[in-house]
Amino acid sequence: MRTDLSINGEHFSLEADPRTTLLDALRHHLHLTGTKKGCDHGQCGACTVLVNGRRINSCLTLACMHDGDAITTIEGLGVPGQLSPLQEAFVEFDGYQCGYCTPGQICSATAMLDEVKAGWPSHVTEDVNDMPKLTEAEIAERMSGNLCRCACYPNIVDAIMDVAEGGHK
């Protein structure tokens, strides 16, 4: 079936099996392989993309459900030479090793910072009536949907904190 997708500001007309997940549409049909498949079950976060600005696991949604949606993948955040602040910070703080979970981490962090700015509380927020403060614990909690087996978590927290504090503008 046909689905019209807007990905990184570009229009794609996808003709695919209705069983095709958004993740597989990106990887197999549009050759946007920056979005990774780690589990295909919404357990690891490697496939995180932004749909209308919000982070989702692209393996848990069918491509045909996103007709007209604005999708941003890692390729839309920045490219070598023109990296986004978070991408630069991940390089500087070594917030990755093998790199496979990394696009998902960065997409997730991009939306997460917006969630904090919008005042969304998390499980570890001290006072849910107040604007959340972006502590290390807040970042760790909010990024726990993105697994990293190389286990760069401390570096990921540092990279995100750096950007939140105005680094890599």
Add this chain to the structure above:
Amino acid sequence: MNIRFKFDEPDTRHRLDQMSQDIIGKAFDRPDGPMKVSGQATYAAEWEVDRLAHGVLVRAPVARGRLKSLGIEAVSAMDGVIAVLTGERFLRVPAQGTENTAPHQGASDIYYHGQPVALVVAETFEAARHAAHHLALEIETSGPAPVDPEASDTVREETDRSSQGDLDRAMAEAAHTVDVTYRTPGHNSAAMEPHAAIAQWDGDELTLRGAYQMLKFNRNELADSLGIPAEKVRILAPYVGGGFGSKLGISHEGVAAALAAREIGRPVSVVLSRQQVFETTIRRSESRQRIRLAAGEDGRLTGIGHEYLVSNLPEEDFAEPVAQATPFLYAGEHREVVEELARVHRLLAGSVRAPGEAIGVTVLENAMDELAEKVGLDPVELRLRNIPDVDPSSGKPYSSNRLADCLVHGAERFGWDNRNKEPGSERHGEWLIGQGMASAVRVNMLAPAEARVRLSPEGDVTIETDMTDIGTGTYAILTQIASEMLGIVPDRIETRLGDTDFPPGPGSGGSWGAASTGTAVFIACEEIRRRIAKRVAVAETDLTLVDGHAITDNRKIPLPEILAGVAIDVVGELEPGKAQKARRQATYGAYFAEVAVNAVTGETRVRRMLGVFSAGRILNAKTARSQCLGGMTWGIGMALTEALVHDARDGHLINHDLAEYHIPVNADVPQIEVDLLDERDDWANPLQAKGIGELGICGAAASVVNAIYNATGVRVRDYPATLDKVLAGLP
């Protein structure tokens, strides 16, 4: 030209310290970073290949049996289905690290629940997956198929035994003894990139894009499995999404993809599902470990016993070398190491990050904690008293051993003196607080390696080797070695990895990659320096190379001027020699952890963790630290959550995905601190560097579990220390 170097004598020249580029050891950003953070790095299944068909493997649902029929009729008419394959070239199990020949093959003889027996190939992944679910396998079960390593009817073989002195007597005569049995469960590597391959034939030549750690061996394994000459196989793996042992040897997907691609005359991609990674690749064996420690009044060890039971499939050689570090870590003249291997029909047991020490040192370090309490000695002091002057088993000197420095420095940095001295006595609200520590040790190895370094007439450098970067930092450290030796800024160096067309090395495994292939690059660079020196008529040792210039006799000459249009192309070849065997070589460290255990639920949170390590010269402070962070985090997982659970009836893996097998998430891990001691190990290699990729896990879990004891008074001897086990003993 090729320059061969055999490493027989310790290298005391410390050449890297004499160079001027000042990049070796620095926290240099990975050159592959921008590609990885932007999603441009191409992993195995991500190459754009025309007419690509998709294959999905089908698993056997029995522990032991014979495949009678695939039941193809149910799927052959489905839309998009191209072919269904099975056969005796399918792998029964993946290859072990450095196996170099085909592992056991054959799809019809089923050895474990989950063994891949067929591949469905279709136009799309969706069609292949759907058909794979509908294949009506006909399997005749056979038995018996023991799946429990400790069951009475399971076959157990004694596969290794070594002893010195009389441990029984030492135990009988000791002032203090510990005789404890611990159990550790199986573990899965759970690299984030599932095993994947794209196979493409051009006539009788195969190009396989795969996820592998050791291409030199993988190429031979693949060729042997397919029954073709190795020269006909090219493997490409420039980016690998983690390995941790699971990609040391070839696995099912590569062979199946190659067979299918040849059959249908089109390229085929096969990617394991996460469940298949768990059920069909490798596991770290579970273990039962009995540790006996005999010590005098002062805590000095007189004897150590380490007897362990691990498991593997029938006919498989690998046994987790649990006691690998036991013979040389601590003093004690009476020793006994016994290895037993149980034959069970669970998936293949193989190397998972630091096979042996990861669980063996961990349990030894728990037992040492128990001994410290019996002797009434500070756990740090107990270890300091038991660091031998020479390897007590072989009598060989250590190449270097800074365990004492790691312990002392770590204790100070962590504030060990302020720890809770009485188990279960420090409570803040509903949280019990405790601290624990453990030593780290991992054997160090060197392996034959080759690398090409080419200096262009313009002064640009290209490095080529089949070495892989599985997240370990190979791109960075090889670039740094060449940059330092040749005085070329890293921007003008291109490191190309993961292609069997390049000179071969041992790959990533056993923490030997950086030292081995790094030395091959070093050898090539030394020769290039000699050639440059000759051109400017100075001794090579008097040649200063920096920022693309040679400095000699107060003249600064740009390299292109010296090269005068000529490129220098050298392949460095390392042959490990007598230096490796002349000394006991290992890396060392110490962990300190602080935990909070919930007095109501038994939940443990790691609040602080410090690792201090000595591993020879650190080639890159940033990537080395990250490797240690990773290892220590694995230690947290081992201590608290990770455990493979097998069904008691047919051995099938109950928790075969990331929702059920719990690796640590970001919130489980504090801002771990890592200190790397400055060290040069002249016996290791001319870089004076040792492996660091595995050291961080070798004992890490013990520091956490020892901290749980300190917090609660509960000794968990059955890993992991989940809530139920802690809760049962809380006051």
